[in-house]
Each structure stands twice: as structure tokens, then as C-alpha cells.
Amino acid sequence: MNKATFLEMIAKGRTYKVTDIHLIVDDFPVFRVNDRLYRFEEYPPVRKENLEILVSEILTDKEKEILNKKKELDFSFKDLGGNCRINIFYERENLAFAIRIVNKEPLALEELNLSAKINDFYEDTNGLIVVCGKSSSGKTSTVAAMIEKYNREKAYNIITIEDPIEYIYKNQKSIIRQREVGRDVKSYTDGIKSALRQNADVIMLGELKDTESIEMALLAAETGHIVLATLHSNGIIDSIDKIIGMFNEDRKDYIQRLVASNLIGVIHQEFTEGVDGEEKIKVPICEIMYTNSGIQNLIKTGKISQISSFLDVSGRKGILNKQESIKELYRGKKLTPEQFEKEIKSLRKF
Known part of the structure; x- marks a missing residue:
């Protein structure tokens, strides 16, 4: 060949x-x-x-x-x-x-059938946004759609650090520079350090891989940047546990305070079979957590498991649980009645 x-x-x-x-x-x-x-x-x-x-x-x-x-x-x-x-x-x-x-160009959040609750994240001008899920759950596409929304609506200097580069962006209101680990920069950590000297408004990290990249991402968020990153995890609580749990015990209090102060929110997604008219497609079931003062306090004091009580109430700003996500997909005619019943029943098993 x-x-x-x-x-x-x-x-x-x-x-x-x-x-x-x-x-x-x-x-x-x-x-x-x-x-x-x-x-x-x-x-x-x-x-x-x-x-x-x-x-x-x-x-x-x-x-x-x-x-x-x-x-x-x-x-x-x-x-x-x-x-x-x-x-x-x-x-x-x-x-x-x-x-x-x-895809040749990133799709819009709506085209990915993602909840409008994500738009609540755009009110913040600095902080860390984590998109998490298992492999092949659409994390990269979601981050790309979020970057593209900034690109369309804001005059930002956006720097991406990826391994490897996937979507290719075209500058609109923003300017976007894409750096590939191994080709354009040695590591994620080096890329973040450089971005802090390059007048960036938004920094996108392909993945939070280790303590150094996590701490640099949090410090970048603390110093006035929007940082978007992906993480392999099984849910929102698991993501926060994973980020904090990577650090040694003697640093956990510091990292908990850093996460509590700088985490805008977490989006967890997993795919299921849905429809677009007669065509079968994959649609994302999401959990979305916008970090309010109550959640900040739980993270700061290490009571991560108690965050689930906030996720149970989807009416709050930037909060969406799986049940409401499934209902949104059904109302948007992205699930058939049979698919809707199947997904709701699978939630009740837990």
C-alpha cells in the first residue's frame, strides 16, 4: 500500500x-x-x-x-x-x-447534541475546565467545539498543546496557534510554561497526564487564563479524586485549595446509540458540574464524595445529571421512546 x-x-x-x-x-x-x-x-x-x-x-x-x-x-x-x-x-x-x-472542522456544541448547560461555563474569564470520560467518548470533539465557540465569539489569543494535533482551526475573532508535543514543543509542561509567556487568554491541553502538568494548568488558571483539558475517568467525582489523588499526602491540602479556587467545572460524557431522523448516530449522555461556592467548600475540605448531592439537583446553574441529560436527548428527538426507557432503566440499576 x-x-x-x-x-x-x-x-x-x-x-x-x-x-x-x-x-x-x-x-x-x-x-x-x-x-x-x-x-x-x-x-x-x-x-x-x-x-x-x-x-x-x-x-x-x-x-x-x-x-x-x-x-x-x-x-x-x-x-x-x-x-x-x-x-x-x-x-x-x-x-x-x-x-x-x-472532522475537517470542529462541530458546534449543538451539532454534538451537548447540553446548553455548558454555556454557563463561558461566563468565567479564568479557571480550569475539565472534559472527562473513557476512551472514545468524544472528549476531544467536545473540547474542540468549546474552543471553536471562543473562536467565533471572543477576540482571544488561544494556544493549544496537543499530542497529536487533531482538529485544525481557522482563525475567526480569535487567533489560534496549535502546538504538537514532540514536533513543536517537548512536553505539555513546557507548552504551558511557554503559553504563559505568549500572552495567551485560553490554553488547551490535550490531556492532564501527571502532577506537573496538572499543577501548571491550575497555576495558569489562577494567573488569569482559561484552561481546557481532558482526563480519562469514570465520572465527575472520580475526576476530582484523580486530580487530587495524584499528589503526595503532604501536598494534598494545597492542591485541594488550588482546585477549589480555580476549577470552573467538569463535563463527563459517555456515548449511547441515538437517532437523527431515520439515521442511527452516537449521542452523549452527560454529567455537568459548574463549581459553585458549596462545591468549592467540599473540594477544599476533601469531602469530594458529597458533591453527588449537588449533581442530583439539575436546576442549578451549570449542573446537569445523567437523568436530565437523557431527558434532554429525548425531548430533542435524539432518542426513540424505546432507547429512552432503556437508558432510564439502566440508571435505576445503580
């Missing part, structure tokens, strides 16, 4: 609304559509030499060196219709590709 065939395959994937393509030796290319895998037999089975040729054509010498040394590589790749996130790795001593196809 050469680069031209690879580009053609991705273009077909875009036509068929494919989210992911998997290339594995001795199997047909595999497409993921609406969370289901299909072998795409329009192309022949992938051979070992096909992927070796492809690697030689699309990677730089430096990237080839990293792949040979680490046996794995994440990078962004510009195709004919937009951008892709590619992970190349080895399995059974053969190369394999996992390709995430990214």
Missing part, C-alpha cells in the same frame, strides 16, 4: 462516516461506523510489505527513529479532507495502524 492508496482509503472512510480504520497484516482493512466494525473488502488483505512501504512514505526520518526505538508512534496526518490521528504499533512483530478520522 502506497501513500496514494492510503489517502484514497481515508477519503472513502470520510464518505461512509467512518470514525476509525484499522490496518492489520493478513486481514482486510477494518472500518468502524457507529461503533461497529466492518471488514472493507473493496481492498485486498493487507500484507506486511504494504505497511512497511506506507511507513517509509508517510513518516519523517525522526518519526521512523522513534517508531524503531519505542515500537509505537502517535502523530497527526493531513489527508485530502482534513486531519487524522494515527497510532502505529507492532503486534506479532508486524506493523499495525489505528487511524482516527477527524
